[in-house]
Amino acid sequence: MTSNLVVDIYIILGLIALSVGVFFVTSILTSSSIKSFPNKLLALLLLIASYELCYGIVIRSGFIFKIPSWFGWGGVFLLAYGPLLYIYSLSLIKKEFTLRSVYLLHFIPFLIWQIIHIKSYFKPSSIKIEKLIRHWDVKAGVVRQIDVGIIDLSIIIYIILTFILLSKFKKSSIGFINKYKINRIWVKRLLYFYLLIWLLLKGSILLSNFEIINISHSAVEIILYSLFTLIISFLWINQMGTDIPYHGWTQKYSSSYLSKNDTNIRLNKILQLVEKEKRYKDPKISLNQLADELNISSKHLSQIINEQMNMNFSEFINSYRIKETTKRLSDLNNDIFTIESIALDAGFNSIDSFYRSFKRHTGLTPTDFRKTRKN
Numbered sequence: 001m002t003s004n005l006v007v008d009i010y011i012i013l014g015l016i017a018l019s020v021g022v023f024f025v026t027s028i029l030t031s032s033s034i035k036s037f038p039n040k041l042l043a044l045l046l047l048i049a050s051y052e053l054c055y056g057i058v059i060r061s062g063f064i065f066k067i068p069s070w071f072g073w074g075g076v077f078l079l080a081y082g083p084l085l086y087i088y089s090l091s092l093i094k095k096e097f098t099l100r101s102v103y104l105l106h107f108i109p110f111l112i113w114q115i116i117h118i119k120s121y122f123k124p125s126s127i128k129i130e131k132l133i134r135h136w137d138v139k140a141g142v143v144r145q146i147d148v149g150i151i152d153l154s155i156i157i158y159i160i161l162t163f164i165l166l167s168k169f170k171k172s173s174i175g176f177i178n179k180y181k182i183n184r185i186w187v188k189r190l191l192y193f194y195l196l197i198w199l200l201l202k203g204s205i206l207l208s209n210f211e212i213i214n215i216s217h218s219a220v221e222i223i224l225y226s227l228f229t230l231i232i233s234f235l236w237i238n239q240m241g242t243d244i245p246y247h248g249w250t251q252k253y254s255s256s257y258l259s260k261n262d263t264n265i266r267l268n269k270i271l272q273l274v275e276k277e278k279r280y281k282d283p284k285i286s287l288n289q290l291a292d293e294l295n296i297s298s299k300h301l302s303q304i305i306n307e308q309m310n311m312n313f314s315e316f317i318n319s320y321r322i323k324e325t326t327k328r329l330s331d332l333n334n335d336i337f338t339i340e341s342i343a344l345d346a347g348f349n350s351i352d353s354f355y356r357s358f359k360r361h362t363g364l365t366p367t368d369f370r371k372t373r374k375n
Contacts, residue, residue, distance in 0.1 A: 007061060010219045014057045017226035021050035024233045037099065041088040042236065046229060048077045048084075053225040060218040071128040072120055078151045079110040082158025085194065089162050092183035093169045109154065155198055162191055185363050189235065197228045267308050269294055270301070280320040283349035287313045318353075321346040322361045325354070329366060330373050339366045 028043040055074045058064050064071055083106035091097045166188055204220040207213045273279055273294060290313075291298040305316045324346040328334045334342065340351055343366070348354040358366050 010222045011057055011061050013226050014053055014060075014222040017229045018050055018053050018057065020233050021046050021053065021229040024229075024236070025050065038088060038091045041084060041091065042232075045081065045084055045088065046232060048081060049225055049229050049232075051077065053222065053229060056218055056221045056225060060216075060222060065129065068125040068128045072123070075147070075151060076114075076117075076121070077110075079113050079154055080107060082154045082161075083107050083110070085191075086158050086162050086165065089165055089187045089191070092187055093166070109150075113150070152202070159191065159195055159198075162187070166191070182361060185361075186235075190232070193231065193235075194228070197224050200224055263304055263308065266294070266296060266300070267304055270304065274317070274320060278320075280317045280324070281345070281347040283344075283347050285317060285347070317347070318357045319361070321348055321354075322357055325358065325366070326362065326369065329370050339370070 025043045025047050028039050052074065055070070058067070058070065059074070083103075086106065087099075087103055090103075091099075166184060169184065201220060201224045204213065204215065204224075205217055208215055208217060208220065270290075273290070279285055279290065279293075287302060288298050291301040294301065302313060305311060305313055309316055311319065321343075325342055328337075328342050328346075329339070343351060343354040343358075348357075355366065358364075358369070362369055364372065
């Protein structure tokens with residue numbers, strides 16, 4: 001490798017993904033409507049991935065020779081990735097989550113890592129350039145292999161811990177389809193995708209070392225970091241229609257006060273009307289109409305549903321409709337009815353809306369759900 005700048009398809013892909021990642025992070029941190037704590041954590045996770053992607057681009061392009069002081073800073077934040085992923089997941093699926101100082105203990109290995117490596121970060125540029133020329137694109141030494149092994153071990157530990165976390169809170173999401181169940185599905189998908197990317201990275205590097213595939217480590221890292229950044233950004237934007245902002249209702253209703261006792265009384269009336277009298281079956285039911293029936297203002301009705309159920313009105317009503325359709329689709333006696341007729345009977349006035357809501361809540365299409373019910 002020389003100091004001449006190189007631009008290839010991997011670098012172009014990386015630059016596109018980097019642009020998306022930076023736009024995504026900036027959007028979250030500058031928009032008051034989606035700047036909740038979980039979203040800030042997700043932005044931080046994408047920021048780290050974007051940093052690693054940028055570092056990989058600089059290395060592969062040869063631009064590192066223009067800024068040799070940056071050499072050796074790759075992977076500097078990766079030991080914080082596992083703890084951030086774990087706390088991000090916890091903030092989404094645990095009711096009334098608050099950031100506690102005990103969570104910061106997860107970052108002790110990351111701090112120890114920085115203390116051990118801080119001298120290598122600030123070595124003179126002349127030494128770093130010599131190392132670049134001498135050791136470019138050769139197998140890592142023992143120290144580097146130990147570093148990579150520690151990072152991999154941290155990733156494995158936190159993937160396992162996050163799966164345990166999902167299992168622990170699974171019971172709280174059984175039955176009523178609420179925001180936390182939707183969040184749990186999102187976290188599970190995110191975790192599976194993160195695990196897949198990590199396995200592909202390790203597998204590709206291993207095959208490359210044995211010369212089974214002819215691709216450099218830098219190209220592999222750019223491809224996978226790009227995929228991670230692009231797909232997570234896309235999935236989050238797709239999810240945003242129903243799950244964003246997370247835990248953001250309190251600030252929205254800061255000027256509208258309801259005592260805890262009033263809230264509980266009115267919530268019971270709301271649930272009584274919707275559950276017992278099955279008002280969700282009315283395809284024309286609206287916030288104002290339900291508020292009139294309950295003799296409360298539409299603003300207070302919206303506030304109670306948002307704050308107590310962590311949903312908006314449409315999600316609240318549709319959750320009962322989905323619960324109704326899943327119950328009927330699980331019953332073999334209802335095989336004589338079409339999926340569309342069951343959906344309309346449950347209160348949906350649009351089949352497209354029903355299919356989107358059903359897939360979002362259950363992770364399956366209605367047809368797939370009906371096929372797998374025996375299992």
